[in-house]
Amino acid sequence: MADSPVIEREKCDGCGLCIDVCHCNILVLVDNVITVIEEKKCVSCNRWCAQCEMICPTGAITIPFDVVIEER
Amino acid sequence: MAVQTELLKAIPYFTGLNPEELDSIKELIFEKEVERGEVILLEDEPADALYFVTSGAVKVFKTSSDGKEQILSFIRPGESFNDVPVFDSGTNIASAQAVGPVVLYGIRKNDLEVILKNHPKVSLNVSRVLSQQIRGLVSLVEDLSFRHVIARVAKILLEYASDGTGPKPRLTHQEMAAMAGTAREMIGRSLKSLEDEGAIRLHRHRIVITDKEALREIAET
Incomplete structure (x- = not known):
């Protein structure tokens, strides 16, 4: 199961806005396509902020969440 | 770094202008570099310029008296913010903060008046940009009010x-x-x-x- 942002390479236009907004510094451009490095660091903020998904103008990044009910 | 004509061409305010017109406008534009997290504008303070984002992104937001933040929009390259107060001479309608390292092009209020007088095409472009902003805000009002x-x-x-x-x-x-x-x-x-x-x-x-x-x-x- 993916534990970091999911990138659709063909949608990425290499604008780099997601790199700017990422608090955990896990995104870099490789061959002008956004790439995730150090997947585990994506949770440095202890929650997926999803700022990269929000800022991406082409919808190339998604952060998939599980929705679960807390067991009591 | 000097203001670049290529970047100006990508700004909707200046769509359809020829290279000579862009060169004359360039003289009235200043560049500003902003670091991640830096507050560019504060709500209700006097406004003296409007800004275009040329790289990076800016968050435009309002803050309630109890400190709750309401994001109005994210401004991406080519887009403008703080348009309203430079036209109606009021204060900043919202605060703006860089969400990463940002490069801005700015136009002071008085210089914008000169541009509008000398380049009627810009007025038409501005109407279009402001209309799109109104559409976005009406949609936000609908979401929030209901x-x-x-x-x-x-x-x-x-x-x-x-x-x-x-x-x-x-x-x-x-x-x-x-x-x-x-x-x-x-x-x-x-x-x-x-x-x-x-x-x-x-x-x-x-x-x-x-x-x-x-x-x-x-x-x-």
């Missing part, structure tokens, strides 16, 4: 919550936005509201429903 987006997001979460009977698909902000018929920005805001109300908790790659009854009540409002 609260239906939060209720719809609550409903989506209840539908997609795993109850232990089998795996349920994971949800992205984009998917939730498409299902709720709203913008991605509204999803982040709605999840934050639901968390503030104690119905859910965001933790790593999970949206944990902490109070199913409360979430159901919100979904039915």
Whole structure:
């Protein structure tokens, strides 16, 4: 199961806005396509902020969440 | 760095201008570099310039008296912010903060008047830009005043919550936005509201429903 942002390479236009907004510094451009490095660091903020998904103008990044009910 | 004509061409305010016109406008534009997190404008302070983002992104937001933040929009390269006060001579209508390293092009109020007088095409472009901004704001007003987006997001979460009977698909902000018929920005805001109300908790790659009854009540409002 993916534990970091999911990138659709063909949608990425290499604008780099997601790199700017990422608090955990896990995104870099490789061959002008956004790439995730150090997947585990994506949770440095202890929650997926999803700022990269929000800022991406082409919808190339998604952060998939599980929705679960807390067991009591 | 000097103001570049190529970057000006990509700004909707200057669509359709020839190279000579762009060169004359360039003289009236200043560049400003801003660091991540830096506040560029404060709400209600006097305004003296409008800005275009040429690289990076800027968050435009209002803050309530109890410190709650309401994001109005994210400004991406080519887009402008603080347009209104330079035209109506009022104060800044919202605050603006860099969400990463940002390079801005700015025009002071007096210089903008010169540009509008000398280049009528710019006036038409400005009308178009402001009309689009009004559309965005009306849509935001609709979402906020009827609260239906939060209720719809609550409903989506209840539908997609795993109850232990089998795996349920994971949800992205984009998917939730498409299902709720709203913008991605509204999803982040709605999840934050639901968390503030104690119905859910965001933790790593999970949206944990902490109070199913409360979430159901919100979904039915």
